[in-house]
Amino acid sequence: MTLTAQPSRALQGTIAVPGDKSISHRALMLGALAVGETRVSGLLEGEDVLATGEALRRMGAEITRHQDGTWSIWGVGVGGLKEPETVLDFGNSGTGVRLMMGIVAGHPITATFTGDASLSKRPMGRVITPLTEMGAHIHAREGGRLPLTLTGAERALPITYPLPVASAQVKSAVLFAGLNAPGQTTVIEPAPTRDHTELMLKAFGAQVATEEGPKGVRVIRVTGEPELKACTLAVPGDPSSAAFPVVAALITPGSDITVTGITLNPHRSGLYTTLIEMGADIEILNQRQEGGEPVADLRVKASELKGIEVPPERAPSMIDEYPVLAVAASFAEGKTVMRGAEELRVKESDRIAATAAGLRANGVKVEDLPDGMIVEGRAGTVEGGGHVATHMDHRIAMSFLTLGLGAQKPVTIDAGEMIATSFPDFTGLMRRLGAQLESGANA
Ligand SMILES: O=C(O)C1=C[C@@H](OP(=O)(O)O)[C@@H](O)[C@H](O)C1
Numbered sequence: 001m002t003l004t005a006q007p008s009r010a011l012q013g014t015i016a017v018p019g020d021k022s023i024s025h026r027a028l029m030l031g032a033l034a035v036g037e038t039r040v041s042g043l044l045e046g047e048d049v050l051a052t053g054e055a056l057r058r059m060g061a062e063i064t065r066h067q068d069g070t071w072s073i074w075g076v077g078v079g080g081l082k083e084p085e086t087v088l089d090f091g092n093s094g095t096g097v098r099l100m101m102g103i104v105a106g107h108p109i110t111a112t113f114t115g116d117a118s119l120s121k122r123p124m125g126r127v128i129t130p131l132t133e134m135g136a137h138i139h140a141r142e143g144g145r146l147p148l149t150l151t152g153a154e155r156a157l158p159i160t161y162p163l164p165v166a167s168a169q170v171k172s173a174v175l176f177a178g179l180n181a182p183g184q185t186t187v188i189e190p191a192p193t194r195d196h197t198e199l200m201l202k203a204f205g206a207q208v209a210t211e212e213g214p215k216g217v218r219v220i221r222v223t224g225e226p227e228l229k230a231c232t233l234a235v236p237g238d239p240s241s242a243a244f245p246v247v248a249a250l251i252t253p254g255s256d257i258t259v260t261g262i263t264l265n266p267h268r269s270g271l272y273t274t275l276i277e278m279g280a281d282i283e284i285l286n287q288r289q290e291g292g293e294p295v296a297d298l299r300v301k302a303s304e305l306k307g308i309e310v311p312p313e314r315a316p317s318m319i320d321e322y323p324v325l326a327v328a329a330s331f332a333e334g335k336t337v338m339r340g341a342e343e344l345r346v347k348e349s350d351r352i353a354a355t356a357a358g359l360r361a362n363g364v365k366v367e368d369l370p371d372g373m374i375v376e377g378r379a380g381t382v383e384g385g386g387h388v389a390t391h392m393d394h395r396i397a398m399s400f401l402t403l404g405l406g407a408q409k410p411v412t413i414d415a416g417e418m419i420a421t422s423f424p425d426f427t428g429l430m431r432r433l434g435a436q437l438e439s440g441a442n443a
């Protein structure tokens with residue numbers, strides 16, 4: 001199904017975006033490894049997270065949704081998952097498959113992991129290497145791709161693993177495998193990445209210690225064989241989803257919107273820091289702590305943006321937000337330089353290539369670099385009128401619909417279906433703010 005964004009009137013109103021995807025995956029996973037009933041409110045009911053829930057059910061966790069929208073997970077205890085009788089399908093979700101590989105690596109069971117066409121192109125070698133060191137046997141398709149079959153260890157071997165790439169998914173896979181290893185499993189990150197795994201492991205009663213080293217290096221240690229205690233969790237709103245209405249309001253003249261209850265965890269808020277440096281009128285209101293995460297409301301007004309050089313070391317704290325930042329940069333005055341983000345090449349699509357192609361289709365000049373791009377801003381006037389290929393990538397889809405709202409002519413994307421992986425009610429919420437989004441036929 002194609003979707004078209006029409007140039008929009010001012011966006012107005014207050015919305016809450018759905019729960020954070022990273023935190024939602026981890027809530028289901030740790031709930032399944034805990035003893036007793038974990039109760040979760042605000043869980044993201046996107047396809048990626050639901051696939052994780054389904055995989056855990058097939059391995060013995062009981063997971064139910066209550067009528068009030070909260071979820072219960074009855075865990076089996078660390079090491080207690082049973083062998084699934086069917087293939088585990090993670091759809092489009094890198095987080096789901098990589099973190100679950102870590103969990104299964106610490107169980108003496110065999111499971112086969114698969115995913116959709118996009119996920120089957122993504123590199124799994126980054127988790128295969130450390131999990132094999134920890135005692136798992138993994139047989140993957142050529143190049144470390146899905147589908148793959150993993151047989152976990154009776155007891156994993158605790159290792160010390162320096163991450164070759166700054167990846168929260170790899171860090172989390174190793175820490176999760178370490179839960180069923182005697183002694184301490186250590187991960188050394190070259191740069192800090194999102195720390196939801198560490199925060200949530202602590203909330204479930206595991207011992208996790210983090211040491212900050214020089215130049216951003218972080219050492220994280222988990223003590224194996226804990227009894228995880230079921231708990232009550234409130235998932236805050238997802239800053240990666242909030243990015244779309246926020247940028248839409250910035251680039252659509254006269255807009256004034258509020259997005260409530262999003263986590264501003266410092267390892268997730270790089271986009272907001274960057275937009276404010278570009279001159280965005282974003283007020284951070286009602287800052288509070290919820291469920292162990294810093295949470296705030298954002299009031300955003302249409303703004304004249306200016307291009308900047310985004311510090312490359314900020315990349316891990318905004319890695320999923322580069323496509324929509326590139327959209328904001330198109331409306332800025334001057335060039336915006338984004339570097340240090342080579343990981344964008346191995347997401348749901350090659351996001352550097354897909355973003356650059358989408359910008360060009362809408363009259364924006366962009367230079368793609370191996371690790372980012374340079375966008376030549378059009379000082380508020382972006383032509384639009386483009387047809388954009390999304391390559392099964394939800395963030396490319398939402399980014400270019402966002403661009404269409406502020407552009408001179410409508411923008412059409414070839415397929416809107418993947419939006420449901422992370423932001424099921426995207427079109428509904430954007431329409432509530434006044435955006436005109438129209439569905440069309442199959443492309
Ligand atoms: O751990 C997580 O929940 C995530 C980590 C990031 O991936 P990498 O670890 O590959 O950087 C991010 O892109 C993804 O959307 C979610």
Ligand SMILES: C=C(OP(=O)(O)O)C(=O)O
Pocket residue numbers: 048092093094095096320347348395422
């Ligand atoms: C990269 C993303 O997710 P995942 O790696 O879980 O597929 C994303 O949501 O932008």
